Amino acid sequence: ALAGLITQPGFDIPTLFSSMGEGTKGMFETIIVAVLVAALGELIKENGGFEYILGKIRKRAKGKRGGQAGIATLASAIDIATGNNTVAIVMAAPIAREISREYGVPPQKTASLLDIFTCIWQGIIPYGAQMLIAVGLAGAYGVSAFDIIPYLYYIFLLFICGVGAILIPEHFLRKRKGDRVSG
Structure with a gap:
C-alpha cells in the first residue's frame, strides 16, 4: 500500500487506509483458523492427547x-x-x-x-x-x-x-x- 502511495498518481491517504483494511479483511479467515487450531492443540494437550501419541511413538521408535x-x-x-x-x-x-x-x-x-x-x-x-x-x-x-x-x-x-x-x-x-x- 505504501508503494502505491509513492508510485501511483491519485493514490492518497484515504485510499491507503482503505487498501490496508481490505488486506486485513482478507486475512480474517486465516486468523480464525490459526486461533481455532491453537485452541484445539491446547485442548488435546490438556486432555493427555499429546502424551498418548508420544507414548505410542515411543513404543515403536528405536533410535x-x-x-x-x-x-x-x-x-x-x-x-x-x-x-x-x-x-x-x-x-x-x-x-x-x-x-x-x-x-x-x-x-x-x-x-x-x-x-x-x-x-x-x-x-x-x-x-x-x-x-x-x-x-x-x-x-x-x-x-x-x-x-x-x-x-x-x-x-x-x-x-x-x-x-x-x-x-x-x-x-x-x-x-x-x-x-x-x-x-
Missing part, C-alpha cells in the same frame, strides 16, 4: 530413524484427519519437537519431514485442496479423484524421497572433504 519415522507418521495421520497440511503442521509441531529432542533429530530435518509428509497426503486424499481443485477443473469431463490418483507421479516420487531421507544414513548424503562440485 534416530525411528524418531524420524514417528514424525512422518504423526504428520501423515494428522493431515489425513484434518485434510489441511498447514493445520496438520501446526498441530503436529509441538509433538514433533518433543520427538526430535528425544531422538536427536535436527530441527531442520523435523521441519522437512513435517512438510514432506503432509504434502504427500494432501495430494492423495480426495478431500484435500489440491485434489478438489484438480477434480473441479477436470470434473466437467467426468474425471473423479480416484481417476487422478494413478497419475500422481510427483506425490509418489516425493513419498520415495521422504522415505529415503529417513532410511539412507546421513553420512552417505553429506559432501566429503576434498570432493569437488562439478559445474
Whole structure:
C-alpha cells in the first residue's frame, strides 16, 4: 500500500487506509483458523492427547530413524484427519519437537519431514485442496479423484524421497572433504 502511495498518481491517504483494511479483511479467515487450531492443540494437550501419541511413538521408535519415522507418521495421520497440511503442521509441531529432542533429530530435518509428509497426503486424499481443485477443473469431463490418483507421479516420487531421507544414513548424503562440485 505504501508503494502505491509513492508510485501511483491519485493514490492518497484515504485510499491507503482503505487498501490496508481490505488486506486485513482478507486475512480474517486465516486468523480464525490459526486461533481455532491453537485452541484445539491446547485442548488435546490438556486432555493427555499429546502424551498418548508420544507414548505410542515411543513404543515403536528405536533410535534416530525411528524418531524420524514417528514424525512422518504423526504428520501423515494428522493431515489425513484434518485434510489441511498447514493445520496438520501446526498441530503436529509441538509433538514433533518433543520427538526430535528425544531422538536427536535436527530441527531442520523435523521441519522437512513435517512438510514432506503432509504434502504427500494432501495430494492423495480426495478431500484435500489440491485434489478438489484438480477434480473441479477436470470434473466437467467426468474425471473423479480416484481417476487422478494413478497419475500422481510427483506425490509418489516425493513419498520415495521422504522415505529415503529417513532410511539412507546421513553420512552417505553429506559432501566429503576434498570432493569437488562439478559445474
